Amino acid sequence: MSTLSPDNRTGVSRRKFVMTATLGTAAAVLGLPTAAIAKKTKIVYWSPLDPKGNNARSKGEAAMIQIFRKQHPDIEVEVQPVPWQVMGQQVIQAVLAGTGPDVAQLSTTNLPDQVGAGTAAPLNDFFAKGWSQAQKDDFILPWDNTVYDGQKMAAYWNSLLNNEFWYLKDTVNGEPPTNWNDLPAFLKPAADKYGVPGFLTGLSQQGNAIEFTDWLIPALWACGADYVQPSGAVGFANANGAKPFEWLLEMIHKYKMTPDSIISLTRDNVLDAIKGRKTISTILTSNIVSPARASLGNALGLAKQPGPNGPCSAFASGKFLMMTKSCKEREAAGLFIEALVSQEAQIANAKIAKEIPARKSVVKDPWFSTPEAADLKFALDYMSASPHVFKYPKRTDYLQTRIALAAQKMMTGHPVRQALQDVADEWETARKA
Amino acid sequence: MNGKRRAKPEMPAAERDLPRILWEAAQPYLLLVPAMAFVLAITVYPIIQLFYIAFHSTNYFQIGAFNGLANFAPLFSASGAKSFLASAIFVISSDVLTISIALFLALILEAPLRGRGILRTLIMVPWLVSLVVTALLWQALLDPNFGPIAHFAKSMFGWTVAPLGDETTAMAAMVMANVWRSYPFALVLILAALQSIPSELYEAARLDGASRWAELRYVALPMAGRTIAVVLILLTFEYFTLVTLPFVMTGGGPNEATYVLSLRIWREAFTNYHFGYSAATGVVVFLLNLALSAFYIRRFVLQDAPRVSR
Numbered sequence: 001m002s003t004l005s006p007d008n009r010t011g012v013s014r015r016k017f018v019m020t021a022t023l024g025t026a027a028a029v030l031g032l033p034t035a036a037i038a039k040k041t042k043i044v045y046w047s048p049l050d051p052k053g054n055n056a057r058s059k060g061e062a063a064m065i066q067i068f069r070k071q072h073p074d075i076e077v078e079v080q081p082v083p084w085q086v087m088g089q090q091v092i093q094a095v096l097a098g099t100g101p102d103v104a105q106l107s108t109t110n111l112p113d114q115v116g117a118g119t120a121a122p123l124n125d126f127f128a129k130g131w132s133q134a135q136k137d138d139f140i141l142p143w144d145n146t147v148y149d150g151q152k153m154a155a156y157w158n159s160l161l162n163n164e165f166w167y168l169k170d171t172v173n174g175e176p177p178t179n180w181n182d183l184p185a186f187l188k189p190a191a192d193k194y195g196v197p198g199f200l201t202g203l204s205q206q207g208n209a210i211e212f213t214d215w216l217i218p219a220l221w222a223c224g225a226d227y228v229q230p231s232g233a234v235g236f237a238n239a240n241g242a243k244p245f246e247w248l249l250e251m252i253h254k255y256k257m258t259p260d261s262i263i264s265l266t267r268d269n270v271l272d273a274i275k276g277r278k279t280i281s282t283i284l285t286s287n288i289v290s291p292a293r294a295s296l297g298n299a300l301g302l303a304k305q306p307g308p309n310g311p312c313s314a315f316a317s318g319k320f321l322m323m324t325k326s327c328k329e330r331e332a333a334g335l336f337i338e339a340l341v342s343q344e345a346q347i348a349n350a351k352i353a354k355e356i357p358a359r360k361s362v363v364k365d366p367w368f369s370t371p372e373a374a375d376l377k378f379a380l381d382y383m384s385a386s387p388h389v390f391k392y393p394k395r396t397d398y399l400q401t402r403i404a405l406a407a408q409k410m411m412t413g414h415p416v417r418q419a420l421q422d423v424a425d426e427w428e429t430a431r432k433a
Numbered sequence: 434m435n436g437k438r439r440a441k442p443e444m445p446a447a448e449r450d451l452p453r454i455l456w457e458a459a460q461p462y463l464l465l466v467p468a469m470a471f472v473l474a475i476t477v478y479p480i481i482q483l484f485y486i487a488f489h490s491t492n493y494f495q496i497g498a499f500n501g502l503a504n505f506a507p508l509f510s511a512s513g514a515k516s517f518l519a520s521a522i523f524v525i526s527s528d529v530l531t532i533s534i535a536l537f538l539a540l541i542l543e544a545p546l547r548g549r550g551i552l553r554t555l556i557m558v559p560w561l562v563s564l565v566v567t568a569l570l571w572q573a574l575l576d577p578n579f580g581p582i583a584h585f586a587k588s589m590f591g592w593t594v595a596p597l598g599d600e601t602t603a604m605a606a607m608v609m610a611n612v613w614r615s616y617p618f619a620l621v622l623i624l625a626a627l628q629s630i631p632s633e634l635y636e637a638a639r640l641d642g643a644s645r646w647a648e649l650r651y652v653a654l655p656m657a658g659r660t661i662a663v664v665l666i667l668l669t670f671e672y673f674t675l676v677t678l679p680f681v682m683t684g685g686g687p688n689e690a691t692y693v694l695s696l697r698i699w700r701e702a703f704t705n706y707h708f709g710y711s712a713a714t715g716v717v718v719f720l721l722n723l724a725l726s727a728f729y730i731r732r733f734v735l736q737d738a739p740r741v742s743r
Binding site: 088089092093096113116117118203204205206208259260261262263264265266269272273276278395397398401405408409411412430 | 492579593598600685
């Protein structure tokens, strides 16, 4: 019943309002089909990339997720960005607290520890069911790299080349040498002319020291040493293992091509330095070529990592997708992982983000023969010309940070062999703890 | 039957009231139960669990058998000694500098200056900046390639400066960043303490011919002493347990020069997955904090109490 309020405005009586609201709510609840009000299946995905980020890598992953959304409109995906440096720890903490994501994208070094900590859920029943061996062999990185005790614990989201030699083409004469002993002579004129270091790397323990170990591990292989032997013991506490460290010390102290300040530099610092033309060369990973290319254009040159007797082997790894133990929607999570590693999603990411795909069949796409894909082609050729199959051990983050610390000690005068033996001893204690 | 009931002797009044008395006596404690349960769950239980893990072997997150003091062994290595030293330098330097700067600024801000309100607001700004931002800000300032300090040193004097690349200057930089961020907290409390000192005390001191220095020494400092002690305790706790700043700014380097105990706790747990070592370090930090706070309270609060209350 309408009433007239003292200021002559038409009002609604309280009784009428309550009745209308009650009837309206009842009609809405009863009248709508059950499916429309049923909860949509939802998965939470932790990614180091922010889907709203205005950069190629974020856009690439957003396109991959969009492909899944089109295929499965009944499944909602919530992407939660987490910085890559802390992703491993965050996943462990959250999963053990029961609040972890359904799926997470992690760096290749993290998988052994996720398996060890019991935070990864086997994918066998939810991913690649009924796949043939040929389909499994379609991955650039070995299928078994993510298999533990016969269980498939993760699927590669992309492939990575960890050891590309980056240099400023417009500052040097000719192609870089493949032997690292020739590198100082190659870099010196440019370093002197521009007053910047000839070669930069980072020995900081931040980011689990990957900036250093990404190129150190293939250098160890090239010197006849090893990172970790099949027995689990380190393989670099010997004369051959000392060679890459001695080379770096010569670059610092003898040739003055590398400054002392590398002791505190991180991968991001090194990337910023080459983007800002504050160094002539460095060694970085393939997945960050595109932001550097955006800054440097054609001035950025890529080459194989110089070694003691010619180029080092390609050190390939990859980011992977892992279903967590706290995953509540395992079927949906399996579908999500399959969609992201599908040819369609992989080619989309390669084109947008310039990421090396996880699948070999994707590389056959004509796009990879275009100039736009030249950087990826270089990495793929390097990887196929000199591959070195490698599976990280458990507690590799610990080992990497100890190696970086050993290198820091060497810079302050600690004997190389002694520093490496200290790491070997610490590693033995740690892995048996 | 009724007759028998009637024949029963009446209970004394005190006995009759016993349930009510007990209920009334228990009521305050019952009301405290939810709060106590909450405190036990979020404070006492984790501490007990910390001690339990510290004396047991661990494999990732699985707690194994009792292993005595084995988890404490890494603390007595060269690396452990560096962490103790780094923590001591970091906490003591930060405490001394923060309290000194805060006291100095509090004395200035207490004076009737023009624009005192704006000055007070500006001085509080660092407190509003988060720790991560503080760390990144100082890291950027000190960056050897792009930092303004390095640029200035290079362009003016031709020096190559990399403060975070040297053991001594990295620690100094971390202390500076920490002091910059935390002095406003100390300043607010010390300023409040100074402002609460009755002006009659200063007037009496002046009548006795006291100089400005004597006013500070014999009036301001004793009267604000308790507050300063409390600030010192709070800051010491905070500095001892600070992870973000060393984690973001230096990562514990170079050469473990800034690998403070708190960062060690974090890294042992979440990089090395040695929860036993991490818990053992946590126990040591807990006991150190306990001992330090007991010392501060005995030395500064209890000892000064009679003097202040006079």
